[in-house]
Amino acid sequence: MLDIKGSVAVITGGGSGIGESVAKYWIKNGGRVVLGDIAKAGRSWVEKEI
Numbered sequence: 001m002l003d004i005k006g007s008v009a010v011i012t013g014g015g016s017g018i019g020e021s022v023a024k025y026w027i028k029n030g031g032r033v034v035l036g037d038i039a040k041a042g043r044s045w046v047e048k049e050i
Contacts, residue, residue, distance in 0.1 A: 015042025
């Protein structure tokens with residue numbers, strides 16, 4: 001499996017759906033994320049959750 005701890009992922013579409021799920025998974029496994037999404041409200045919601 002991919003070693004995520006300490007790595008950074010740039011996630012487009014991070015405000016919902018698959019992007020949101022990947023962002024949460026990445027954080028849960030010790031990584032850091034940079035979220036991008038044209039829908040600011042969705043992105044803000046995910047930022048608060050993670």
